[in-house]
Amino acid sequence: xxxxxxxxxxxxxxxxxxxxxxxxxxxxxxxxxxxxxxxAESLIIIKRNPLFQIRYDDVRCYAVxxxxxxxxxxxxxxxxxxxxxxxxxxxxxxxxxx
Numbered sequence: 001x002x003x004x005x006x007x008x009x010x011x012x013x014x015x016x017x018x019x020x021x022x023x024x025x026x027x028x029x030x031x032x033x034x035x036x037x038x039x040a041e042s043l044i045i046i047k048r049n050p051l052f053q054i055r056y057d058d059v060r061c062y063a064v065x066x067x068x069x070x071x072x073x074x075x076x077x078x079x080x081x082x083x084x085x086x087x088x089x090x091x092x093x094x095x096x097x098x
Contacts, residue, residue: 007047007082016087038064039087042071050075050082059085
């Protein structure tokens with residue numbers, strides 16, 4: 001039986017997700033929940049197979065279906081660990097330093 005990747009979340013990802021969900025809820029009631037579920041489904045896919053193409057530095061990205069957001073994450077293959085760094089609107093700067 002093969003080992004599964006574990007997944008951890010940076011504080012930036014948690015903050016980004018809360019802000020995006022709140023914005024969608026302000027647009028239409030219940031839309032924030034739909035966005036959150038789409039992100040959760042994306043995270044399941046990432047956890048199953050995290051070895052997507054590296055976009056920059058050692059960061060990989062995965063597009064959230066039906067929403068203009070990319071989940072930015074890194075993978076430590078030796079430790080079998082995924083670190084979700086941020087979720088960023090595709091029209092925003094992807095600088096993860098700030």
